[in-house]
Amino acid sequence: MTDIAQLQAEALGAIGAAASLDTVEAERVRLLGKQGQVTALLKTLGGMTPEQRQSEGPRINGLREAVSAAIAARKAALEGAALEARLAAERVDLSLPAPDTPRGSVHPVSQVMDELAEIFADMGFAVATGPEIEDDWHNFTALNIPETHPARAMHDTFYFPDPGSESAAGSKLLRTHTSPVQIRTMQSQQPPIRIIAPGRVYRSDSDATHTPMFHQIEGLVIDRGIHLGHLKWTLETFLKAFFERDDIVLRLRPSYFPFTEPSAEVDVGFTWTNGRRILGGSEGWMELLGSGMVHPRVIRACGLDPDEYSGFAFGVGVDRLAMLKYGMDDLRAFFDGDLRWLRHYGFAALDVPTLSGGVGA
Numbered sequence: 001m002t003d004i005a006q007l008q009a010e011a012l013g014a015i016g017a018a019a020s021l022d023t024v025e026a027e028r029v030r031l032l033g034k035q036g037q038v039t040a041l042l043k044t045l046g047g048m049t050p051e052q053r054q055s056e057g058p059r060i061n062g063l064r065e066a067v068s069a070a071i072a073a074r075k076a077a078l079e080g081a082a083l084e085a086r087l088a089a090e091r092v093d094l095s096l097p098a099p100d101t102p103r104g105s106v107h108p109v110s111q112v113m114d115e116l117a118e119i120f121a122d123m124g125f126a127v128a129t130g131p132e133i134e135d136d137w138h139n140f141t142a143l144n145i146p147e148t149h150p151a152r153a154m155h156d157t158f159y160f161p162d163p164g165s166e167s168a169a170g171s172k173l174l175r176t177h178t179s180p181v182q183i184r185t186m187q188s189q190q191p192p193i194r195i196i197a198p199g200r201v202y203r204s205d206s207d208a209t210h211t212p213m214f215h216q217i218e219g220l221v222i223d224r225g226i227h228l229g230h231l232k233w234t235l236e237t238f239l240k241a242f243f244e245r246d247d248i249v250l251r252l253r254p255s256y257f258p259f260t261e262p263s264a265e266v267d268v269g270f271t272w273t274n275g276r277r278i279l280g281g282s283e284g285w286m287e288l289l290g291s292g293m294v295h296p297r298v299i300r301a302c303g304l305d306p307d308e309y310s311g312f313a314f315g316v317g318v319d320r321l322a323m324l325k326y327g328m329d330d331l332r333a334f335f336d337g338d339l340r341w342l343r344h345y346g347f348a349a350l351d352v353p354t355l356s357g358g359v360g361a
């Protein structure tokens with residue numbers, strides 16, 4: 001019967017053209033639902049003679065199967081397309097940098113600290129740390145700076161209010177130097193000790209070459225038989241590697257620090273080139289760091305025997321090292337957070353210092 005063939009052609013056409021799942025469902029109800037056109041045809045089978053049923057049954061059932069299959073196929077296709085569209089909409093492309101996003105860079109102070117850690121690691125030094133909020137004993141007393149010592153006044157210390165206490169001994173302060181890490185290290189480790197301690201320090205002072213917070217790096221070696229020669233070799237090796245020049249010349253000047261005996265201030269030589277000071281050679285001298293042999297009293301305060309152990313220590317401003325190496329002239333710019341400055345002097349995040357690549361490369 002052509003009306004079955006016609007109905008099938010019309011039904012499959014409508015299902016194929018359905019643009020949404022709702023339309024497919026509407027077609028299903030129209031054709032296969034209780035009142036549906038195909039259902040109505042199926043119902044006519046009951047009233048047929050066995051002969052009619054034999055010939056019509058397969059045609060009507062064939063129609064129903066074709067319609068059901070078309071509906072299932074269209075439904076699957078629309079669902080697949082909906083999923084594709086949703087995945088496309090929710091897709092996040094992590095593989096490309098966003099074009100106008102500001103990019104971070106490594107601050108010169110961090111870069112220099114990494115360079116120092118790399119250089120000293122090569123000489124067998126570990127990195128040690130200590131708290132920035134220190135107590136008076138670690139920052140001063142154990143370093144042979146008793147309460148009445150004039151050196152305390154020189155440090156322009158930030159103290160925390162401590163109304164309950166008569167003496168300064170237990171009071172808290174912002175550490176004025178990294179030297180208290182010497183004390184903490186000697187108390188917690190047995191010799192041989194070889195450490196550097198980089199970190200923030202605080203003093204109430206502010207001008208073009210001083211900021212209330214700045215960075216130091218402390219060095220400490222404690223073992224049997226350590227002498228001034230070890231100190232000089234260590235500093236020379238360190239500074240040649242840091243400034244990446246073999247013609248670095250050091251001058252040790254007698255000086256005074258309460259925690260070292262003898263004490264030496266270390267100057268580094270420079271030459272004049274086109275009106276600029278370039279490190280290397282010895283036409284002039286720049287003061288660079290403080291150092292000395294650890295005072296026996298400091299060794300004893302940490303519970304070690306100064307007759308058995310000796311050692312050297314040094315302390316140097318990290319910001320100053322960065323200024324000298326990378327040619328910056330105002331310390332305050334280090335802490336202004338000015339992106340233009342950082343873009344000019346900053347380092348790429350993946351530019352990790354290595355000795356093989358040249359630490360400052």
Ligand code: DAH
Nearest residue numbers: 177179290291292313314315
């Ligand atoms: N702590 C001193 C300062 O802040 C620097 C210093 C000098 C550290 C001599 C040392 C040293 O370890 O031996 O000015």
